[in-house]
Amino acid sequence: MPSESDPIRIVVICGPTGTGKTAAAIEIAKAIGAVIVSADSMQVYRYMDIGTAKPTPAERTAVTHHLIDVMDPDEAFDAQQYVALADSVIEDLFRRKIPVLVVGGTGLYIRALRYGLFSAPKIDPMIRSALRAEASERGLAELYDRLRVLDPQSAAALHPNDRQRILRALEVSLSTGRPFSSYLKEHGFRSERYAACVIGLYREREALYERIDRRVDDMLENGFLQEVERLLQMGYSAGLASMQSLGYRHLVDFIDGRMSWEETVRTLKRDTRRYAKRQMTWFQKERNMIWIDAHRTDAMIAVVKDFLR
Incomplete structure (x- = not known):
């Protein structure tokens, strides 16, 4: 650039x-x-x-x-x-x-x-695989409810049918022990490209x-x-x-x-x-x-x- x-x-x-x-x-x-x-x-x-x-x-x-x-x-x-x-x-x-x-x-x-x-944190591949299997077997609604407990801020910003982003927020939260939204907040999104x-x-x-x-x-x-x-x-x-x-x-x-x-x-x-x-x-x-x-x-x-x- x-x-x-x-x-x-x-x-x-x-x-x-x-x-x-x-x-x-x-x-x-x-x-x-x-x-x-x-x-x-x-x-x-x-x-x-x-x-x-x-x-x-x-x-x-x-x-x-x-x-x-x-x-x-x-x-x-x-x-x-x-x-x-x-x-x-x-x-x-x-x-x-x-x-x-x-x-x-x-x-x-x-x-x-x-x-x-933001720079993505390292994701545990076993957690990623387990979440995708759970989404297929038990449905997205249950995972969305889990996200609402783990990271209410991310859940509020996502549609309950947004499979890709719900899984992303969950895999980051579960892999790192920190809410996905905290990484977004840390980035700040202040320096314009x-x-x-x-x-x-x-x-x-x-x-x-x-x-x-x-x-x-x-x-x-x-x-x-x-x-x-x-x-x-x-x-x-x-x-x-x-x-x-x-x-x-x-x-x-x-x-x-x-x-x-x-x-x-x-x-x-x-x-x-x-x-x-x-x-x-x-x-x-x-x-x-x-x-x-x-x-x-x-x-x-x-x-x-x-x-x-």
Whole structure:
């Protein structure tokens, strides 16, 4: 990476699901001649298009996007891999003097890109193996309850279905005798790796929730169920981390007869609203955020141009 005296400048467009990040980012990118680097933990997966709300082919033709469709659904992907890939893309664009927009709602990826990841403590492989076996045999809910006892702070920050991160927090806590959250706190996340202008998109809660409900309806009308059926037919099992994500697990439950269609739609809308609330809570804790009404793309462009000047 360039020296501190010549830092790479990036613009980050973030916020909860449903705020309109993609549309705003494309408008901004066109205005400044930028390229978009996705910061979405699900859009990295091929074949998972509708449920992850990927930019359309037309949008990806209008503005170049990176870190979309880079993994198969049965491949593991984490923040460390994301940072390595994003760094490579950003440094290449910097050399070519192309402005960079980092766009997405995965707060952990954005934080890791800005501040780096803490050095992971050594994990006992027997503990790791035992936890994975327990998750398969007894279910994730029991492990999540254990994490709530061992490390309430980490548990509060994670969704009960986030298998990969629940296991990670548990294996660190059990291997070291210290809560996983204490390592994060120790890191501090204060030394920035890039000179970043971070814009958070904001909508009133009621308006955001209405947009989320409409978007779920649109996804289902546009073939989300058929997308999940196709993934299962391709051999991607329901137990994969990617298939346990928001929306995909709901439709798998419907396909397997565990929920009616009405219950599936209602639960998916509810869980998406809850996810948006958690995202907003995360981003409100981030430093140096510039919150702008999601309708005011003109204001975003003005802020970005001033930052890059």
